[in-house]
Amino acid sequence: MARDETWTSEEYGRSHEGRVAVLLADGTTPKPVYFDGNSSIGETVRHWSVYDGSDYPQRPRAHALRAECTCGWTGESHTVDWEAAGDLRFREHGDRTAGQCLDDWDKHTIAVGETTVPLPADLLALLEGVTAAIERLGEDSPVAAVKAARELEIIASRTAHWPAHEARAQAPEKVAAALGLNIDETRALLARFGGWNRYQ
Numbered sequence: 292m293a294r295d296e297t298w299t300s301e302e303y304g305r306s307h308e309g310r311v312a313v314l315l316a317d318g319t320t321p322k323p324v325y326f327d328g329n330s331s332i333g334e335t336v337r338h339w340s341v342y343d344g345s346d347y348p349q350r351p352r353a354h355a356l357r358a359e360c361t362c363g364w365t366g367e368s369h370t371v372d373w374e375a376a377g378d379l380r381f382r383e384h385g386d387r388t389a390g391q392c393l394d395d396w397d398k399h400t401i402a403v404g405e406t407t408v409p410l411p412a413d414l415l416a417l418l419e420g421v422t423a424a425i426e427r428l429g430e431d432s433p434v435a436a437v438k439a440a441r442e443l444e445i446i447a448s449r450t451a452h453w454p455a456h457e458a459r460a461q462a463p464e465k466v467a468a469a470l471g472l473n474i475d476e477t478r479a480l481l482a483r484f485g486g487w488n489r490y491q
Contacts, residue, residue, distance in 0.1 A: 355370045
């Protein structure tokens with residue numbers, strides 16, 4: 292696995308893991324760059340900042356950056372302004388362009404959330420109220436806040452058990468789309484709530 296910087300959200304985890312992808316002038320994506328280490332073991336890196344056109348190790352120069360997600364979504368291409376770079380390293384002058392990619396991915400995850408099964412407004416308000424109450428409790432009594440969070444875990448495990456079994460009987464693609472997760476993460480979630488081995 293090549294070293295890189297990725298983004299995840301609490302809601303979707305690795306189902307929608309984002310990163311900055313590099314595009315060359317011909318529209319292709321470059322291979323990861325191998326760096327020799329001090330020992331016999333080197334390191335393979337595909338972080339956007341290494342594609343600065345340097346000679347050692349030889350690597351191409353990025354033409355544009357764009358966000359991409361493990362779900363297959365790709366964002367808008369943002370051209371790298373090499374003329375404005377001056378003496379700055381790519382990691383420094385390209386940071387703003389990479390930030391645009393992060394903004395694009397953030398919008399993507401918001402759009403994903405809009406396609407998932409909606410929660411009833413009264414339940415959503417109740418959950419938000421419970422969250423705020425536990426946060427306030429944590430300021431006065433951290434241990435009590437931990438106990439309250441533990442109670443939420445117990446409630447989640449108890450109330451989701453049979454719904455997980457019923458959801459398991461539905462089409463996996465339908466359930467995954469409703470949750471905003473990929474099929475593997477959906478199966479793992481249902482198995483955790485339903486109490487079965489996800490690998491069976």
